[in-house]
Amino acid sequence: MALLDIRQRAGYLFLAVTLGHIVLISAQVNSKSGVPVLESVTFGVFAEVQRVVSTMVTGIRHGWSGYAGLREVRAENDELKKRLADLEIQAQQQRALANRSRTLEQLLELRDRLTLTTVAAEVIASGPTPDFRTITIDKGSLQGFRPDLAVVAPAGVVGRIVVPSARASKVQLLIDRNAAAGALIERSRAQGVVVGGGEERLHLEFVSETSDVVVGDVVVTSGIDGIYPKGFVIGRVEAVEKSSGAYKQIIVRPAVDFASIEEVLVVTTPTPAREAALEGAR
Secondary structure, three states: OOOHHHHHHHHHHHHHHHHHHHHHHHHOOEEOOOOOOHHHHHHHHHHHHHHHHHHHHHHHHHHHHHHHHHHHHHHHEEEEEHHHHHHHHHHHHHHHHHHHHHHHHHHHHHHHHHOOEEEEEEEEEEOOOOOOOOEEOOOOOOHOOOOOOOOEOOOOEEEEEEEEOOOOOOEEEEEOOEEEEEEEEEEOOEEEEEEEEOOOEEEEEEEEEEOOOOOOOOEEOOOOOOOOOOOEEEEEEEEOOOOOOOOEEEEEEEEOOHHHOOOOEEEEEOHHHHHHHHHHHH
């Protein structure tokens, strides 16, 4: 082992002496450009190290600049998204106001055409089940409302008040299963009774099999029920089916879109039939 250590040390010493001679020779020997070889080699090594370091620094700088720019772009995008959302909300508000204005204009036009006394009301709730089709309006007995007052809209008949309270009233829609109204065919004057079907359709019953009724005929109120004034639009005949009995089977599509009612008019003027009934009761 001692001999091996001596040989390793001798080898290391020889290598060091050899490298030292090479360095001394390189320092004394000049290259073609007149610069010592040692200096030229040292410069080349350090220049390569500097080039690598410079490339890394430049890459880091560019990466940081890109990251900072990306953060700025993201911030700008977030701000633009927020502004766009605000504009969309404003547009929806403007659209809602425009729709409400059109509805109110239609109500005013209807009121101007009527010779009846009416009170405008707003729908604030609707019935929770399809079997009982009702809505709630924001006016009640404080405005003189009582049961069986007719409720109409610009498109036609909506229903009747069934339960008024001081500041609100429940309205039974004409499509409710328990609702009914005297009706007639506007063209032929054939009379019958419209009853609710619970869905978005009505049935015109008790119309004679011999009566003149065709698809597309307008159905209006007859006024004989004492609730609805005569001549208000109920809907249009959608189907006419012959039956084995004495009456036709007639399906009527309502004129009013009951799913989108927002404002209505309550007719406070008694109908002639109601006035006659009141006079008879006295």
